[in-house]
Each structure stands twice: as structure tokens, then as C-alpha cells.
Amino acid sequence: MLSDESMNLASIRQFDGLPREQVTDILQRISRLKVGVIGDGCLDMYWHADMTASELSRETPHYNVPVVGERFAPGAAGNAAVNFKALGCEEVSFCSIAGDDWRGHLLKEALRSRGIDDAFVQVEAGRVTPAYCKVMLHGLQEVRQEAPRIDFINQEGLSDAAGHRVVQQLDRMAEKVDVISVTDQLEYGVVGSIVRERLSYWASQGKKIVVDSRDRIGTFKNVVLKPNELEALRWYNGSSKHQQATESGILKAGLQLSKQAGAPCCITLGEKGAVWFENNEMILVPTRPVPPPIDIVGAGDSFTAAFLSAWGTGCTGPEAAAFAHLAAAVTVRKCGETGTASPQEILDRWDHSEV
Template sequence: MPTGGLFHNFQELHKTIAVKLAQKLDDMALICDIIAVTDQLTIGVVGNIIRERLSYWADKGKIIVVDSRDRIGLFRNVIVKPNEIEAVRWIESEYDGAERTIEQWAEVAKELSQEVNGTCCVTLGSDGALWIDSETCILIPTRVVEPPIDIVGAGDGFAAALLCALGAGSDGPEATAFAHLAASIVIKKMGTTGTASPQEILAI
């Protein structure tokens, strides 16, 4: 339903439809190694039934990366990829915008990782990203980019590159560094939702 140029859902997904969607997810998971989850709408298709199936497949060894604006802490056993604001709002309910040190952001990321029982990759804008898992807590610096920049699409570009690198066998910190390269290309594409091609990444 169009509202102000955007499309919104105003009702939760009916259980019958959610079950059918979960079955389609199962069919897909049987033939792929990596699953990307984008949960950005106030009311979307990723509800409890889908989250349970994602947790199931993560336990089976599938690489699942979740980017969720408002519900990042409801997922279990997957890799969650919030930005710092999404992470702290989940942990603390409110965020006053005050600056924090890397160590303070790391504490937020650790708490979120424990809550989801999985790996947490928190992006920190120009400060890089934190990779937190059961064995690692590391800051991965980003590639410095001079202004002007346009951050539209940066998070999606980062997530796509992260998934590609993890699927190719990179460990978390290496995949995060690769994702930074993609995001650094995206933000230089002004006035559009930027993308980063393999050729563009190789040319850096």
C-alpha cells in the first residue's frame, strides 16, 4: 500500500503464508551454502517462524548473515550485522547519540553476540567494524575515503561482500576487511544506491 512514495505492510504475515514461506526457505537452504537476511521493515516477512528456521539451518552449518533494523537481538545462532546504532538500541533500548570509545562499542557488540548466541559484526562507519565471536574480538579498520561521499547502499554493499568472502572461505576478520573495500567503493557513487563490482574491488 503506497504511503508517501513508499510501500508498507500494516498487518503481520498470516501464519499459513509464513509456514509456506518457511518451506520455501527450507527448499532453498538444501541447495545453497549462504543465506542473506534483510529485515528492515517495521512489519516484514521475517517473523518467529522464519527466525526459527534460520536458526535451524545455522545449526546445520549454513552461513547466515542477518541485517535487521529493529529486531537484531531476536535472531539466534547466526551472524548478525548491525551498525552501531542498531546494536546499542537493542541492548540499551535508547541511544542518546553520545560518542563512545571503541572499547565501549566492543562491550555492546559482546553483549549482543551473547544474546543471539552467535557471531556479531558491528559496523562503526569510518571507524571500521568489530568482529565478535566465541574466540575473537577484533577491530577491523576501514579503507579511508575522502569526501564527498554518499552512504546510501553502504550497509547492503558491505553485507553482500561479507557474504561473498565468507562463502569463499575467508575467516571473519578477513571477510570484514574485504567488505570494507566494497563499501568504500559504494560510498563514492553520489546520488544513487551504490554497488561495487568485482572489477572495481580488484582495481583498488
């Protein structure tokens, strides 16, 4: 084991990358993969307002925000599901909780319209379907600016009864899928202790499971963890405050996180790549830089979907991370949208990165 003083990215083994033939083979095998996604399903809404048509209200001293266009799409765990579908997976199933509200109906519609099975989405009366509503203000000379986001949120966690109902749906889904992706994003979300325990059980039965958790990455057992560097450091340092991200600190966090979970861990490092931790060993999986302009929104979901898809077809952790870098590199070039990566786009990215 390296000393703290010598522990940095340059000191650990580096993965060489994937040949094009292997990328092609992975994509072919993904086309036969059945994926289950569980977690916080949200609705992403985009409202476009033409401020040149705004008028002063007769009742209040305010100008209105005239919405002239809107679109919606699955967000959070829903976006992860969309990414699996874009990769060409044979089947994608979605397990979550939705409220009996207009956002819940739109979320289920958005999933079904994209070919995602929503049969495992439990509708709970009195529950809020989370939504991120982004208001885009359009002005003169094609000026565009995003207003503060409007969020619909829950203010308390699931009841034990609701949690058990989620577990029942998870069990049904797990019986029919090859791999399971977990998105634990919201403070009062779907993936509580009851669900975490059941995921650990399914992992013990040989089900391949990867977890992406914003604030609770250290509470999962027996499953592969995929935090970014800040999430890993927040857990390791026991603080939600911003921490200086040193390479030594990240590596120590990954080793400890993998040890505690009893499973491998993959920490993403943005443009530096990712580090795979397994059996107290570390492997750097570098990525090639992507020229600007870039938009990192959704890149984490693309990485997770591609990583689990490749790992689910039999790739090693470093091979799966290298494949996932290709998908994320496609997504970050899609500015102003929560993008995905198709098989052809991934092959095109490989061809471009090797020039």
C-alpha cells in the first residue's frame, strides 16, 4: 500500500483503454440486456417565456411571464432509464413512487412514450411527484436567460408501508432483469433503509447493482458504488461543506468506501477520468478531453447507464468505466439539454478520440 505522501493518480496503475472491436462487441451485447432502474423519478419541465410579449398586470405592479412553449421529460432516475434505452438495451423497467397528481401522470406518459416499462411505478395518494421546472426567458435580439427553477418536492419520507410496497415492486422487477441501477437523489426520496436492505439481498443473490447516491453513498452494502469525487469526499470527511479535493484524499475515500460497502467502488473525476477500487487495489481509467462548449448536465446518468450496461455484459470494472467515458463524452457536447448517447454516437466518439 502506498504511503499518504505518495498516494496520487500518477502513482497507481492505469487502464490502457478499449479497442474499437471491443466497443462494438459491448454494444452488440447490450442490445440483449434487460435493465431495471429504481429510485427518485422526477419530471423535468421546460417553460419558454417570450418576455417581449409581457404586459403589466392591471391588478398588481408586476409584468407577467407569458409561456409560449413547454416540453417535459423524465428526470433523475427517469433520465437514467432514458439513457439505458438510448444505449439500445433490450428492455428497460422503472420502479419508483409517483403521486396521484398531474406531474405523476406526465412522468408515466413520458416514460411510456420512450419505450420504458412503468409497470413498477407505485402511485401513492398524497405523495408529491417531484419536478424541476426550468423557466427560460427569451428577450430582444435572441437574448435568453434561465430564471430561478421551480421545484415540486416532498417534505417527509415514505411511510414504512409505502416503503414495503416499493420493495414488492422491486422484487417483481428484479426477477425479470439482468442488472439494476439505483438513483438516490432526493432528501425525502424512494430509496430508504427498507429498499437499501432489499438491494443488498439481491446483490447477495448475484444481481449486478450499481448505486448513484447524492447524500447517502456510505449507507449501501454489497453493491457497486458510483459517487463523484465530491460525494465521496463529503462521506469520507463527514461534512456536507465544500472540501478541497486532493488526489490523496479521493483515493483514501475510495478505498474506505469500497471496504465499508464490501464491494467495488468507482469514483468519477470529471476530465481526469475515474478510479476503480476493488479488493484494496486502485486503477485509474483516464478519459480524453472534450473541447468546449460543453454542458455537464446529465453526464453522470450517461456514465452510470453505460458503466452498468457494459459491466452487466461481462466487462471488468475498468473496461466498463472506459466504455462509460465514451458515453459521457457524447452527452457533455449536447448543450442546453439532458442528453443521451446512442451506439453510433459512442462509436463516433471513439473514432474522434483516437485521431
